[in-house]
Amino acid sequence: xxxxxxxxxxxxxxxxxxxxxxxxxxxxxxxxxxxxxxxxxxxxxxxxxxxxxxxxxxxxxxxxxxxxxxxxxxxxxxxxxxxxxxxxxxxxxxxxxxxxxxxxxxxxxxxxxxxxxxxxxxxxxxxxxxxxxxxxxxxxxxxxxxxxxxxxxxxxxxxxxxxxxxxxxxxxxxxxxxxxxxxxxxxxxxxxxxxxxxxxxxxxxxxxxxxxxxxxxxxxxxxxxxxxxxxxxxxxxxxxxxxxxxxxxxxxxxxxxxxxxxxxxxxxxxxxxxxxxxxxxxxxxxxxxxxxxxxxxxxxxxxxxxxxxxxxxxxxx
Numbered sequence: 001x002x003x004x005x006x007x008x009x010x011x012x013x014x015x016x017x018x019x020x021x022x023x024x025x026x027x028x029x030x031x032x033x034x035x036x037x038x039x040x041x042x043x044x045x046x047x048x049x050x051x052x053x054x055x056x057x058x059x060x061x062x063x064x065x066x067x068x069x070x071x072x073x074x075x076x077x078x079x080x081x082x083x084x085x086x087x088x089x090x091x092x093x094x095x096x097x098x099x100x101x102x103x104x105x106x107x108x109x110x111x112x113x114x115x116x117x118x119x120x121x122x123x124x125x126x127x128x129x130x131x132x133x134x135x136x137x138x139x140x141x142x143x144x145x146x147x148x149x150x151x152x153x154x155x156x157x158x159x160x161x162x163x164x165x166x167x168x169x170x171x172x173x174x175x176x177x178x179x180x181x182x183x184x185x186x187x188x189x190x191x192x193x194x195x196x197x198x199x200x201x202x203x204x205x206x207x208x209x210x211x212x213x214x215x216x217x218x219x220x221x222x223x224x225x226x227x228x229x230x231x232x233x234x235x236x237x238x239x240x241x242x243x244x245x246x247x248x249x250x251x252x253x254x255x256x257x258x259x260x261x262x263x264x265x266x267x268x269x270x271x272x273x274x275x276x277x278x279x280x281x282x283x284x285x286x287x288x289x290x291x292x293x294x295x296x297x298x299x300x301x302x303x304x305x306x307x308x309x310x311x312x313x314x315x316x317x
Contacts, residue, residue: 033226040239041137041231043102045130048081052106056083064088065116072153074128074146078135081105082125082150084157085112091119092161093186094154096147098171099124100192100293101139104131111166121158125150127171136235139170139197139242140177147178155184162186168293169193169266172257176244176274179253187254190244192266192293195273197242198224200266207264248278255282260290260298 053069060067068084083105095115097108105124112122127143128135135142151163165188167175172190179185194200201224202216209215216224231237248255255278259271268286275282290298 029222030226033223034230036223037227037230037234040139040227041129041235041237043129043137045102045104045126048104048106048126048131053083056109059113060085063116070123070153071132072149074135074142074149076135076142076145078128078142078146079133080125080128080146080149081132082123083112084121084123084154085116086121086158087116087119089119090121092159093164094121094123094158094160094162095164095166096150096154096175097122097124098147098165098167098175099127099130100169100171101137102130106131108166108168108171120164121154121160123150123154127174137170138237139194139239140174140244140247141237141239141241143174144178144181147174148182151182151184164188167191167193173197173242173244176255177242177247179251179255180247183253185253187256189256189258191258191295192260192263193244193257193270193274194266195243195245195270197239198228199270199273201227203265203267213267245274245277248274248282251278251281253281257282257284258287258295259284260287260292260294262288262290263292263294265292 057067057069059065065088066086070082070084072080074080097105097111097115099105099107105126108124112124115122125146126133127137128146129137147165154160154163163184163186165175165178165185167173167188168191172193175188176190176193179188199213202213202221205216205220205224206212206214228239231239257271257274259266259268261268271284271286275284285295287295287298
């Protein structure tokens with residue numbers, strides 16, 4: 001009798017523990033998914049300050065570079081902001097530089113100065129929801145049209161032989177998603193791109209635990225699904241559409257993907273997945289020792305050589 005009573009008590013404790021854990025998991029899934037969805041479309045980003053703009057203008061004057069602080073309106077009414085720099089001895093080519101999440105155009109300013117010194121005109125936009133641009137981040141769903149508008153602006157305000165694109169992380173994914181509609185790019189370089197927003201969400205779920213994307217695909221998959229549903233219902237954004245790997249299918253524009261082999265933020269298999277969709281136009285360069293968007297720091301000389309040789313290899317295909 002005593003043993004039966006003890007077993008019954010143990011069963012009640014285990015049942016109560018199970019229900020408690022189930023409720024906590026359900027609550028965490030719903031609250032966590034909605035919270036992560038909100039954060040995804042409202043990432044923190046510092047505005048570009050007047051002092052930073054003043055310093056960039058001063059550098060431009062000292063180096064005989066035409067500097068323009070540009071604001072235009074996207075088709076959906078969102079105000080977009082960018083800097084445009086054109087050297088006095090321009091080579092006739094322009095490059096659009098696209099930054100990563102929670103950054104602003106200053107994240108690409110070092111590249112911009114280097115390219116200007118090599119006679120390229122450079123446009124550095126703040127992505128929507130970042131810096132001084134309005135709107136909310138959509139990871140390529142709406143930014144693809146913004147890039148199209150920026151190419152229009154370049155063609156209307158400067159005579160160029162070729163427009164190129166260089167994007168990092170989020171900017172890399174946005175750049176690739178612009179290509180099915182925007183055919184005026186002569187070639188693009190995308191460093192540390194994500195294959196799809198869903199796949200990168202799985203990878204991010206595993207990062208706090210130093211585990212792979214399998215954790216996101218299994219234990220945290222309901223949380224990801226809730227986040228996608230929240231964003232779709234509240235903001236009308238279907239994040240399933242944020243998919244660079246689908247954007248490159250059938251693409252003719254030459255694409256060079258760069259991915260650091262030590263990238264734990266967006267693992268290198270993302271670039272492999274993108275290239276697998278288009279083996280004709282897409283080339284991948286994997287950089288030993290490079291972390292997320294760290295190819296230039298890990299291999300500065302090779303980066304310069306690869307930028308030029310990558311496009312030549314693509315064109316020969």
